[in-house]
Amino acid sequence: MGGQQEPASGLDPEQRAAVLAPRGPVCVLAGAGTGKTRTITRRIAYLVRQGHVAPGQVLAVTFTKRAAAEMRTRLRALDATGVQALTFHAAALRQLRYFWPRVIGDDQWRLLDSKLPVVAQAARRAGAGTDRETLRDLASEIEWSKASLITPEDYPAAVARVHRATPAPAEQVVAVYATYERLKNEASALDFDDLLLHTAAVMEEHGDVAEEFRDRYRSFVVDEYQDVTPLQQRVLNAWLGERDDLTVVGDANQTIYSFAGASARPLLDFPRRFPEAAVIRLERDYRSTPEIVSLANRVIEMARNRPAGSRLRLIGQRPSGPPPAFTEHDDESAEAAAVARRIKNLLAAGTSAGEIAILFRVNAQSEVYEQALSEADIPYQVRGGERFFARPEVRQAMAALRTDGALSEDRPLPVRVRAVLARLGLGEQPPEGGAARERWESLRALAELAEETASIAPETDLARFVIELDMRAEARHPPAMEGVTLASLHAAKGLEWDAVFLVGLAEGTLPIHQADGDDAAVEEERRLFYVGVTRARHHLSLSWALARAEGGRRYRRRSRFLYGLVPEDHPSSSIGRASAGRVSSRAEAARCRVCASALTATMAIKLGRCEHCPADLDQDLLDRLRAWRGDRARKLGVPGFVVLTDATLTAIAEQRPSDVAALVRIPGIGATKLDRFGGEVISLVLGAGAGS
Structure with missing residues (x-):
């Protein structure tokens, strides 16, 4: 039986050190594929086995129901049944239900299944857009604000400080946010963020409640600590009080939810907060071949301004495998068809369809791959589609x-x-x-x-198995299905496959065009790419297309994140090489137009020159561009950087592109901005002074 297993058996030295660390603050910096879930569940089981803490006194929290369910399954196999393994929100909901009658005294407020209907009411009253896309953006903005502990009054200053692109003018978002909160409170309703806000407030304002909770729970474990938001950290602080029996596990290199308020800062600052903490680094990668591990290390080593706590270097532990494959295609349909052919070959060679994934930056990229797989008669499942336990059968x-x-x-x-x-x-x-x-x-x-x-x-x-199914349904933790997985890079976090196809690796898609001009946002996109690379065990394919539609204009170039990864002598693809001309040459590594050195820094790539090389700036053109941008931004009701960033304007004023081919060579000018602003910018460069 699983329960007879010694918690510290079969571990490498670093994992064992984490498991056997004494009670108190422990920080586990765990790289991708290093066995973090195995390590923390073994640590919990060890503390229970040694009598340091009773199972019911341990609260382990993570960020998804699936991860919490997996943790509970592993703990049961280690005879640690009784440990509470929950998401932050599920833990807060349990606490509120228990303490509400004592603290509030009246009927408990209902929990909203979705905030969209209330956001729609608030948007109508504020005169904001009410189409579904706008409502979703406004709801996300409210979620970010509450997760970041930002009130409606503080919102304008907060978004200006972080240069956040807003779904509507800041004053209008404030009106929607404030009205949403008022309508929700008038209806005696809570949203999921309120669960955390009210839990923290109850613990902070009612000493008897805090004392009872802290008497019940003595030891805390937080998984994926790099994803904690300020609100979640506030709840964790309230749970802990003055105690320090806390184990956190995370990897700053996998911080990919900053847009939702997450920050790796609490993970990186953990040794400062707890100077006596045991800090263990897990760097032995048991998931991927050395070839994939080497590529992953190179991806993340190119990141700018990496803090010391994020400098994990993975060490591959598996046997050698095939090198990662890089491929360029004429258009997205050709890329999808080629991926389907390669998957067909993998299936013929014995790889299970359930062990293959196609990963992309945004869900809209899925359709062309669904079509290609259907035409090739390859079964597939779209992660994030219909929920498994909701299916009639x-x-x-x-x-x-x-x-x-x-x-x-x-x-x-x-x-x-x-x-x-x-x-x-x-x-x-x-x-x-x-x-x-x-x-x-x-x-x-x-x-x-x-x-x-x-x-x-x-x-x-059988009875226990049915209970297990009910728990999985509640946790949205479906069993593995036989079929190629199609998923966004965000949805792929925490998963792994034998073969992974990273597709659509073109500028404007990865990094996504909204990130351009913001170094922090670009670096988050790099970490997202790193997460994708580290999902693969044995086969890894990376591809991009020069055009969106078949026969379309091939203006794209491959992602800047591939610079230094694709071998210099590697012909990305022979497809369309004769006809691609100058467009294909842009897929090669960016080089300084002054000294011809390879460029890797975001700003250097954007300017087209090393930052120390002399500039050839047309100040008059730059002034005209700024005036045009200001006018455009006012008419669109957006901040100026949403039109074009300062760095992009500077690059245009230096390079003075006189046609479309030259303009699209400048990072920050993707398909959308080319279609929307390209003609006006070229007219300004040529001296026509075109306005909006």
């Missing part, structure tokens, strides 16, 4: 398992589950395709989950 199967009483109790769990599912259509061979194949795949996933559960905990019976 899954609900039917769970109901059948819950009511099954015809089978003998002494039969093994997998046999019993397969017998029930067979009555619902789970045969030995899958149907040809379509809805019947999808239904079969769902049922097979449940059967395989039963086999996995029995292997981890052989004592599990």
Whole structure:
């Protein structure tokens, strides 16, 4: 049984040091693929096994229901049942429900399933847009503000300070935000951010409540600590009080949620806050081949202004594998078709479809790959699409398992589950395709989950398995499905596959064009790229396309994050080389137009020269560009940097592009800005003085 396993057995020296560290502050800096979940669950089990803390006195928090569910599964296998492993919001909700009658005294306020209806009411009253996209942006802005502990009154100064692009003029966002809060309070309702705000307030303002909570929970563990927001940190501080029995685990190189208020600063500052803390670095990568690990290290080593606590260098532990492949294509359809062909070859060679992923920057990129896989008759699943446990066949199967009483109790769990599912259509061979194949795949996933559960905990019976399914449904933690995964890079965080295809690696997509001109935002995009690279175990393919549509203008260039990674003598692709002309040459590494040195720094790439090389700035042109931008920004109701950044204007004034081909060579001029502003900018360069 899993419970007989010694928590510190089978670990490398660094993992063992983290597990055996004494009670008190512990900071585990855990690189990608280094076994962080294994390490922290073993640490919890060790503290429980040694009698340092009772299982019910441990509160482990993470950021997704899936991660919390995985932690609970591992803890059960280590005989640490009873440990509370929850998301921040789930932990806060439990506490509020318990303490509300004592603190508030009246009926508990209802929790909003979605804030969009209330945001829509607030937007109408504030005269803001009410289309679904605008409402989603406004809701996200409210979430960022509350996670960052920013009130409506403080919002304008806060967004100006961080140069944040806003979905509407700041004053209008303030009106929506304030009205939303008022409407919500009048309806006696809470949103998910309120769970944390009220929990912190209750602990801070009611000493008896704080004392009771701290008497119940003695030891705290925080996973993915690089993703903590100021609001979550405030809650954690309230939980702790003056105590220091805290273990945090994180990797600053995987901080990819700054747009939502997350910050790696608490992780990096942990040794300053707790000078006596044990700090352990996990750098042995057990996930990826040395070739992939080497590429990942090079990606993150090019990051600018990396703080000391983020300088983990992964050390590959797996056998050698194929080198990462780099490919350039004429257009996105050609790129998708090539990816589908390579996946076909991997499937023929024995790689499971469930061990292959296509990862992209934004969800809108998914469609062309869905079409290519469908045409190649390759099964796939879109992560973030229809929830597994909401599917009709899954609900039917769970109901059948819950009511099954015809089978003998002494039969093994997998046999019993397969017998029930067979009555619902789970045969030995899958149907040809379509809805019947999808239904079969769902049922097979449940059967395989039963086999996995029995292997981890052989004592599990059918009743317990049904409870496990209910818990997974609540946690949105579906079983693995057989099919190629399509997912955004953000959705891929925490997952891994044998083969990963990173697609659409072009300027304006990665880094996304909204990040251009903001060094901090560009570096977050680099970390997102790093997360994508480190999802791959054995095969890694990186590709980009020079045009969006077949036969379209090939104005794109490959992502700046690929500079220094693609071998100098590597012909990115022979596709369209003869006809691509100057466009293809732009896919090569950026070089200084003055001294011809390779450029890697964001500002240097944007200016097209080393920062120490002499500039050839046309000040009159720069003044005209700034005046034009100011006029444009006023008419669009956005900050000036949303039109074009200062760095882009400076690059234009230095390089004086006189046609489209020259203009798109300047970083910051992607497809959208070219279509919207390109003609006006070129007219200004040529001296025509065109306005808006």
